[in-house]
Amino acid sequence: MILRSLLFLFWAAAPCHCEPQPTQQKPLQSVVASSNGGERQLHGRFLHITDFHPDRFYSRYSSTDSDDACHWGKGDAGIFGAERTDCDSPITLINATFQWINDNLKDTIDFVVWTGDSARHDNDELIPRTPEQVIELNEMLVQKFVELFGKPDNINDTDPTNDFTIPIVPNFGNNDILPHNIFTPGPNRWTKEFSHVWRQFIPEEQRHGFERGGWFFVEVIPNQLAVLSLNTLYFFNSNNAVDGCAAKSEPGYEQFEWLRIQLQFFRQRGMKAILMGHVPPARTPSKQSWDETCWQKYTLWLQQYRDVIVGGLYGHMNIDHFMIQDNDQVDIQLVTGEIEPAKKPPKSTDFSIQSSAAYLTELRYGWSNLPDGVEAKDVGTGTEKKKNSNKKKKKGRKSKHDEFLDKIGGQWAERYSATLVSASVVPNYFPTMRVFEYNITGAGQPLNNLQDQVEEVADAQLDALKRGQTFARSRKHGFVKPHPPSKSQPPGPAYSPQTFSWASYTQYFANLTRINADFASPRKSKDAKFTYEVEYDTKNDSVFGLEDLTVRNYVDLATRIGDYKPRKDDRWSTTANDVENDMSAAKKRKHKKSKKHKKHKKQKRINKIWFAFVNRAYVGAKDEEDLHDQFGFAMEND
Numbered sequence: 001m002i003l004r005s006l007l008f009l010f011w012a013a014a015p016c017h018c019e020p021q022p023t024q025q026k027p028l029q030s031v032v033a034s035s036n037g038g039e040r041q042l043h044g045r046f047l048h049i050t051d052f053h054p055d056r057f058y059s060r061y062s063s064t065d066s067d068d069a070c071h072w073g074k075g076d077a078g079i080f081g082a083e084r085t086d087c088d089s090p091i092t093l094i095n096a097t098f099q100w101i102n103d104n105l106k107d108t109i110d111f112v113v114w115t116g117d118s119a120r121h122d123n124d125e126l127i128p129r130t131p132e133q134v135i136e137l138n139e140m141l142v143q144k145f146v147e148l149f150g151k152p153d154n155i156n157d158t159d160p161t162n163d164f165t166i167p168i169v170p171n172f173g174n175n176d177i178l179p180h181n182i183f184t185p186g187p188n189r190w191t192k193e194f195s196h197v198w199r200q201f202i203p204e205e206q207r208h209g210f211e212r213g214g215w216f217f218v219e220v221i222p223n224q225l226a227v228l229s230l231n232t233l234y235f236f237n238s239n240n241a242v243d244g245c246a247a248k249s250e251p252g253y254e255q256f257e258w259l260r261i262q263l264q265f266f267r268q269r270g271m272k273a274i275l276m277g278h279v280p281p282a283r284t285p286s287k288q289s290w291d292e293t294c295w296q297k298y299t300l301w302l303q304q305y306r307d308v309i310v311g312g313l314y315g316h317m318n319i320d321h322f323m324i325q326d327n328d329q330v331d332i333q334l335v336t337g338e339i340e341p342a343k344k345p346p347k348s349t350d351f352s353i354q355s356s357a358a359y360l361t362e363l364r365y366g367w368s369n370l371p372d373g374v375e376a377k378d379v380g381t382g383t384e385k386k387k388n389s390n391k392k393k394k395k396g397r398k399s400k401h402d403e404f405l406d407k408i409g410g411q412w413a414e415r416y417s418a419t420l421v422s423a424s425v426v427p428n429y430f431p432t433m434r435v436f437e438y439n440i441t442g443a444g445q446p447l448n449n450l451q452d453q454v455e456e457v458a459d460a461q462l463d464a465l466k467r468g469q470t471f472a473r474s475r476k477h478g479f480v481k482p483h484p485p486s487k488s489q490p491p492g493p494a495y496s497p498q499t500f501s502w503a504s505y506t507q508y509f510a511n512l513t514r515i516n517a518d519f520a521s522p523r524k525s526k527d528a529k530f531t532y533e534v535e536y537d538t539k540n541d542s543v544f545g546l547e548d549l550t551v552r553n554y555v556d557l558a559t560r561i562g563d564y565k566p567r568k569d570d571r572w573s574t575t576a577n578d579v580e581n582d583m584s585a586a587k588k589r590k591h592k593k594s595k596k597h598k599k600h601k602k603q604k605r606i607n608k609i610w611f612a613f614v615n616r617a618y619v620g621a622k623d624e625e626d627l628h629d630q631f632g633f634a635m636e637n638d
């Protein structure tokens with residue numbers, strides 16, 4: 001009762017800005033309290049890194065064939081890894097990556113989001129993985145972070161979570177357990193093992209909850225911004241030890257209850273939250289990574305807590321891309337398990353280079369069905385063209401502009417949410433990492449710290465859940481539907497630029513083709529250097545043209561990618577005779593044209609936004625000829 005009163009007083013005293021107040025990123029740094037009561041400066045940047053997959057058995061110049069896995073035979077396995085293969089990362093790549101972060105990023109980032117898969121694949125029958133190997137590889141990466149961000153002056157400090165200069169938030173990958181993909185309800189061996197391995201990252205008061213399910217959160221900016229580490233293996237379609245998120249007996253159900261409770265408290269405390277996980281919520285006809293009931297709940301939670309959630313960050317798929325969740329596809333009967341999906345999705349399998357092409361194509365097709373408004377790129381972002389805002393409409397009828405905004409959930413596109421997936425360190429293509437810039441205007445201003453009470457109540461509610469008790473039930477099946485934001489609240493940080501909104505990111509990659517060749521060359525090896533370089537930066541990217549990383553901009557980008565007849569600014573125009581490796585179906589259509597049409601050279605329109613999207617998905621590791629072979633239908637008839 002006391003906590004409820006405190007939370008109400010805090011909420012009631014908080015100022016309400018009923019109109020969105022866009023803010024610009026300030027170049028100066030903010031000073032905030034650290035977890036140990038000291039102070040640290042904010043830089044407005046954080047690192048997302050994923051899928052290291054270190055392999056101590058990697059052998060230089062071994063065979064890259066899948067049967068050899070860069071362990072055996074003679075071949076082209078390079079010094080720092082075998083790019084564009086299924087081989088895992090040599091320790092040289094791990095060491096070089098951390099050294100590059102030390103030399104280039106260490107003193108300019110505020111926290112690290114590390115989304116799992118920190119052990120090698122089980123891809124060699126002659127050297128099967130063991131639990132000891134999985135744990136040792138994860139401990140090795142923890143030690144790398146200690147060497148990079150460890151405090152030099154905490155030798156006598158008994159608090160393990162005070163060992164770092166910045167917060168680091170890890171996450172379970174499907175290869176961080178044995179057998180891979182299979183994660184049983186907790187407590188289990190792996191939650192107990194990693195409670196020790198990650199003891200420096202998991203707040204002490206949350207270790208009991210972590211052992212129960214492998215989820216936890218870290219207040220990366222105390223009392224203001226939290227990162228929630230979700231155990232997506234309980235949502236994962238390939239985890240045969242669990243069954244979705246609808247039944248109370250399932251750990252996926254319990255995790256969503258935990259998430260609901262935490263997000264509710266963050267809302268009451270005026271905090272914002274970043275969601276992170278390993279397996280992303282991919283959902284296309286051929287690739288559904290999560291159980292449908294988990295996807296339904298996740299999308300609903302994103303919608304109901306859109307005033308709190310900044311965004312979601314994931315790995316696992318090794319390709320650089322994003323996803324759009326559509327709240328109109330949420331069915332409460334699926335959420336509660338009253339009905340089952342009409343068609344059971346195929347079990348998620350390992351994501352190959354071939355299957356990724358089909359997946360990206362399906363994403364594009366889905367985005368081609370997004371609402372396409374008049375001047376969609378300019379409408380609703382605060383810079384509407386006069387011809388849209390001044391356009392007369394018939395009495396009693398909405399303008400096309402207003403109808404479009406109704407379709408997407410208003411000018412901020414609140415019908416949708418966005419999920420960002422980074423490519424990996426393991427060089428299935430080229431090693432990558434991503435640095436986000438986020439808005440720190442106003443960060444550092446103190447808030448009331450109610451964390452002790454919050455954790456006490458959260459534990460009590462989860463204990464009640466375990467005992468079969470219920471709380472705040474709705475009428476239907478005891479399902480607790482989270483409350484949406486207050487109508488008087490402005491759009492959240494995922495929708496309108498404000499404190500903690502993501503402004504941009506820089507995608508870095510290491511060109512292993514060149515680097516390995518330089519180190520192997522007797523002439524160049526003396527001056528050879530391992531480095532990550534900028535692949536693209538959304539801040540000054542003229543192709544995607546993202547002003548910031550808010551949802552509306554991603555919906556607009558998805559619409560442009562899905563446009564089979566791209567607008568003038570989004571296409572390369574060429575004659576059909578100049579197009580190489582065109583899609584066979586397009587060639588058939590050409591031969592079916594009448595003689596009248598054959599007299600003229602047919603113009604082709606190549607959607608350069610789609611082309612850039614798939615090129616970046618593979619980190620630029622595929623040449624244009626290969627891209628045209630796989631994605632030739634990017635060339636559309638006029």
